[in-house]
Amino acid sequence: MKRRIRLPAGRAALVAALVAAMIAGTSSTAFALWSTSRITQSSATIGSLVGGLSGTDAMTTTFSSTATSFTAPLTLTNNGTIAGTYFTSTVTAQSRTLAQNITVVAWQVAAAADCTASAEAPSSSLSGTWASMPSLTGSLPAKQSAVWCLRSAPTSSAPASSTTNPVISMVLAAGSWRSPTVAGGFYVDTAKAAAAVATATCTDQSGGNNVVIAWDASSRSPDTFYDLEIGGTRVGDPTQGYSASTTLSASRISTTVAPDGTARVDVVVLDANGNATATIQASSTVTLATTSAGRTLRCGA
Incomplete structure (x- = not known):
């Protein structure tokens, strides 16, 4: 026959409270451990192409x-x-x-x-x-x-x-x-295409030392001055548009300006100070040669 032990009501209540406190304490600790744990990852760079x-x-x-x-x-x-x-x-x-x-x-x-x-x-x-x-x-x-x-x-x-x-x-x-x-x-x-340059008229003179270069000056004031150039070197005399023609002499063209052979003669527009501008009014071709008597000049190639 087993004998049961009965606890007084006050002591039973105390035991129940202790058990509840232990359970509550154990659950709180487990949660804290779980909640503060984490998984960490790492990586390494092997190289780069930049x-x-x-x-x-x-x-x-x-x-x-x-x-x-x-x-x-x-x-x-x-x-x-x-x-x-x-x-x-x-x-x-x-x-x-x-x-x-x-x-x-x-x-x-x-x-x-x-x-x-x-x-x-x-x-x-x-x-x-x-x-x-x-x-x-x-x-x-x-x-x-x-x-x-x-x-x-x-x-x-x-x-x-x-x-x-x-x-x-x-x-x-x-x-x-x-x-x-x-x-x-x-x-x-x-660059923009260069404007077509008009052709100047070239007329041979007797003796083979001079030619006459003439051009159309109707697009400019007759007071405009012009000169002749070969390769950027002036080889003539300033001439106004009233006559629009001038004589080119072989003696004015050294071999350093134009060696023997063909050369292009440009009629350039002069500014108010008599300096050559980049504007070419017309051009023509002449042929130069050197003889024992000196340089000769004729029109054309």
């Missing part, structure tokens, strides 16, 4: 009779931490006809200072046009650069008063990795 391209700003050019080509360096850089192979590509906007008629020759040089207008392009140079430019490519260690020399010139078929906008892009590759593309653009223009 390209750089400079030099295109200096390539903006307006081709004209006095600016017939440009030569400029293009620098390609690997700013990353691993070696890579670089590739370039070129696209053009605006006049594709002009881009097709501007030649490009490219060769690698040791430094930008080696890319000059007088530098000779080697036989291994790449060539094309801005509409169809071969890719420049090569290996490039980290933190190193490659410099290419680019020489560009318009062909005789290049349209006047045109603009094209070549953009050169570069990307670096190492295995399946590719760097973000970097690019640089510039503008290439051609």
Whole structure:
């Protein structure tokens, strides 16, 4: 027979309170441990490919009779931490006809200072046009650069008063990795077409030492003065538009101004101070020769 022990009511209440406190305390501690735990992650950078391209700003050019080509360096850089192979590509906007008629020759040089207008392009140079430019490519260690020399010139078929906008892009590759593309653009223009120059009349004089050059001066005031030039050197005497003709003598043309052979004679407009302007009213062709008696001069080629 088992004997039951009965606790007084006050003591039973005390035991129940202690048990509840222990349970509550245990639950709070477990929650705190769970709530303050976390999973941490770590990563490591193996390497990077970062390209750089400079030099295109200096390539903006307006081709004209006095600016017939440009030569400029293009620098390609690997700013990353691993070696890579670089590739370039070129696209053009605006006049594709002009881009097709501007030649490009490219060769690698040791430094930008080696890319000059007088530098000779080697036989291994790449060539094309801005509409169809071969890719420049090569290996490039980290933190190193490659410099290419680019020489560009318009062909005789290049349209006047045109603009094209070549953009050169570069990307670096190492295995399946590719760097973000970097690019640089510039503008290439051609000057306005020169106005057609009227033909001056040339008349031979007896003796073979002089010719008379005459021109149409009706578009200007008869008070306008003119002179004759060969290659930018004045070889005549100022003449007003009233007569619009003057005599050119062989004795006025030295061999340093015009060697034996044909020469173009320009009728230039003079300003109010008697200085030659860039305006050519008309032109003609003469032929010079040197004999034992001196220089001779006749009209035509």
